[in-house]
Amino acid sequence: MTPNDQALKQACTFVLSRLSPPSAAETLNRLARHAASEDGIDLYGEGGAVERLEAVTTDRLGKETGLFFIKGVTAQLCVLRAYAEARNCRNVVIHPLSHLGMDESDAIERVADLHAIRLGHHAPFTTAMLEDVTEPLAAVVVELPLRRVGYLLPDLDELHAISAWCREHDVPLHLDGARLWEAAAGYGVTEAELTALADSVYVSYYKGLGGLGGALVAGSESFIRTLRVWKTRYGGNLFTAYPYAIAALDGLEQRAPHLPSYVERARKLADALNKLPDLIVHPRRPHTNAFQVWLPGTPAALTEQHRRFAHERKTWLFERFGEAPLTGYAMAEIEMGPASDRYVIADAMEHIAHFLTFIRA
Amino acid sequence: MTPNDQALKQACTFVLSRLSPPSAAETLNRLARHAASEDGIDLYGEGGAVERLEAVTTDRLGKETGLFFIKGVTAQLCVLRAYAEARNCRNVVIHPLSHLGMDESDAIERVADLHAIRLGHHAPFTTAMLEDVTEPLAAVVVELPLRRVGYLLPDLDELHAISAWCREHDVPLHLDGARLWEAAAGYGVTEAELTALADSVYVSYYKGLGGLGGALVAGSESFIRTLRVWKTRYGGNLFTAYPYAIAALDGLEQRAPHLPSYVERARKLADALNKLPDLIVHPRRPHTNAFQVWLPGTPAALTEQHRRFAHERKTWLFERFGEAPLTGYAMAEIEMGPASDRYVIADAMEHIAHFLTFIRA
Known part of the structure; x- marks a missing residue:
């Protein structure tokens, strides 16, 4: 997004x-008030808020x-490289x-010497596809959810079957859980029920949790012990990281509990949008708190129309328009988060309907 | 350092x-008061304090x-990989x-496919050694200074000669300037006079500048344009990084101006320590604000004695003891920074002399 768009x-x-992020000063002051700010500081991954975050998340x-x-x-480069070395095999x-x-x-191929x-x-x-390998x-x-195709999750039964296949064939199963919190809310299970299916999992602390960044394996x-040497090699061993760790703790405490209601709102909004003409909702019933809509037009034209709409109506609907799989349409993502605490779904639907009228005009 | 030692x-x-770092809360509050905290926030390296820091540092x-x-x-993996790809050559x-x-x-060999x-x-x-390649x-x-051997700098004439050799042979010269600010203060030249000798330079924002971390190439x-794809691959493209960028700006403003006086103090202290028996100062005249001392004993025994000394005298001299090149001695580093604003050199010398007496007892 350009500074003008921001x-x-x-x-x-x-x-x-997605609400615009608060100013740096506001966030820094907020983090300074968090209990973990009184901990000693972490140094090269030891102690302080990082250690506390590792314990809370692991639990x-x-x-x-x-x-x-x-x-x-970096986290996943280390994970995959460690598996590859341990098994003397480069295929993932x-x-x-x-x-x-x-x-x-193509990082895993260019800087981790792996074959995808x-x-x-x-x-x-x-x-069935694994069987053919x-x-x-x-x-x-397995990425949960698969963001680029509409935040899709495999059926829970299928995920269990993949897990069973991996165990039967003695192949480690790793979950790319950049949105694991959202996936669990989407399935209606705990995170631990999902991670129990896998040998390792990566989770992220921004996105759904609203943190500054950071991740955990x-x-x-x-x-995990075998990851440390790779963490050094890939430049992951920071002098200190407490702003990220404190923000992550804050996100787990304040944001995570709301994810089930965000999933519910996403499904309610998608349900309403399914009734609009000229709009394709994908998937028709969202798997998590986010989904795609495909609108008639090109990404470039829609971006311009969206700017004019935002200017005239003081209404900001989409972060960006990208290519859609269907000719003549562009894709935008909708994600239910704290912004949705400020409106009712019927109003959101109305705004989108107005935008569709606006682009037809 | 163990939590007990801390x-x-x-x-x-x-x-x-090195003074113990302030609490997270204290630092976060301090950063929130910095002018750059009122900037918009950086997103994936664009805008906010990161952009401001890039401009200030580059200048x-x-x-x-x-x-x-x-x-x-990560910065140097990207630099060396980019040079290697551009020249279709893996030797650095x-x-x-x-x-x-x-x-x-061995990151450059294990995750960047280079030959050292x-x-x-x-x-x-x-x-002369380059001539033989x-x-x-x-x-x-060229690392300025070479920390692990006593923060040594090549003579400025030698550095000019290396630069000339590289230009003559059309080989890019890269400066590992993790302590470039300290090196410039040690040489008594500006940073720009050093970087003019090289094609690229990496600098760090913690260490001498006292920031939270972070670096710049x-x-x-x-x-620099060719680094971006490698930055993505090595996981360097953070969602946001303003706590680091603001702390770095603060360090450049508040800490950097004092480095010349820290160099002077290091030389004054080394000069005094050269007169003590049982202590080897390396180098005899420090090249920057830091240097080594070699003390009689093993690292393990000295660590224990240092703990007892700290406990009895409320005096903390060394962060750690490592192997020294000379049998029967262990190595410790001394670094002049903000801690040295709180004492006079003669007192520091006295404390070290007391420690030598203490370990002889």
Whole structure:
């Protein structure tokens, strides 16, 4: 988003998905008031809020231990590299439209010396697809939810089947849980029920939790121990990281409890939007608190129309328009979060209906 | 340092080198009061305090542009990988006792697919050693100062000669300037006079500047542009990083101006310590604001004696004892920083003399 767009959004009285972040000063003051700010500070990953966050998160995920990372990309490079070295095998199964497949410039191949085996297309891959793999595997990665295809989750039964397949074939199952909190809320299960299916899981502290960033990998003591040398190599061993750790604790306490109601609102809004003409809702019933809408037009034209709409109506609906799989349409994401505490679903639906009228005019 | 040692140090009334860090709450409140806290926040490296820091630092270093990183390890992986790809050559010259050579678990070889050509032994390598390299080179890295061997700098003439050799042979020269501010103060030149000798430079914002962490690579527009894809791959592209950027701005403003006086104090203290028996000062005249002392004993025994001394005298002298090159001695580092604003050099010398008496007893 350009600085002009940020200013335009800030001037809007209605925001559908993501509120503009508070100022640095406001957040820093808020973090300074958190109880964890009185802890000693963490140094190179030891002590302070980082240690507290690792304990709280690990407990919540029901794993033996966890290791904080400043960035999920680094966390998963370490995870996959550690699995690969331990098994002397470079093949990892990922989804082609996962973050690992789409958003990291092929990092696992270019800086971790791995071979991606890409399974699935527009939906999460299935056990049947795994059955067809004949090569040895270092790990299978399942992203929950698969954001780039509409925040899709595999059916819970399918996820159980994938987990069983991995155990039967002695292949580690790793969950890319950048939105694990949202996934659990979407399934209506605890996070621990999901992580019990896997050997390791990465979770993120911004996105749904509203933190500053940061991530954690949880798993067995013996596995997490093997990540440390890779964490050093990939530059993940920060001098100190307490602003992130304190913000993450704050997010777990304040934000996580609301995720089930955000999922409910997403489903209610999608249900209403399904009735509008000229709009495709994907998936028709959201799997988590977020989903896609496809609107008629090109991303460039819609971006311009959206700017004019925001300017005239003081209403900010979409963060960006991207390509949709369907010719003649562009894709935008809708995510239910704290912004949705400020409106009722019927009003949100009305605003979107107005935008559709606006772009037809 | 163990939590017990941290508590012991905090109870001391005299600290020689590094003051215990302030609490998280104190630092967060301080950052919230900085002018940059009123900027918009940076998102994925754009805008806010990060952009301001990049501009301020680049200007100070006299380079075309600069790119913020959360961690120096990541920054230099990107730099060296980008040079290697551009030149289709995997060989980079480093010092075996540099951070790249000693402290990153061979990251450049294990996660950047590079070949290290290690030049030099206990002192910085020289142009004569470069002359002997017959292989093609992607880059030459000079660490200023070379911390692990006593914060040593090459003579300024030698540095000029290395720079000339690199230009003559069309090999990029990269400065590992984790302590570039300290190096410039040690040489008595501006940072820009040093960076003018090189194609790119990495600088760090904690250490001498007292920030929370973070780093920057400065160089030409065309080179820095090539780092971005590697920054994504190595997980360096943070959602937001303003606590680090604001702390870095604060460090440049408040701490950097004092470095020349810290260098002067280091030389004055070393001069006094050179007169003590049973203590070896290395180098005899410090090149920057920090240097080594070698004390008779083993690291383990000295650590215990130091604990008892700290407990009895409320005096904290050394952060840790490591191996010294000389049999029968252990090595400790002394660094002049804000702690030295609280004492006069003669008193510091007395405390160290007392410790020597204490360990002889």
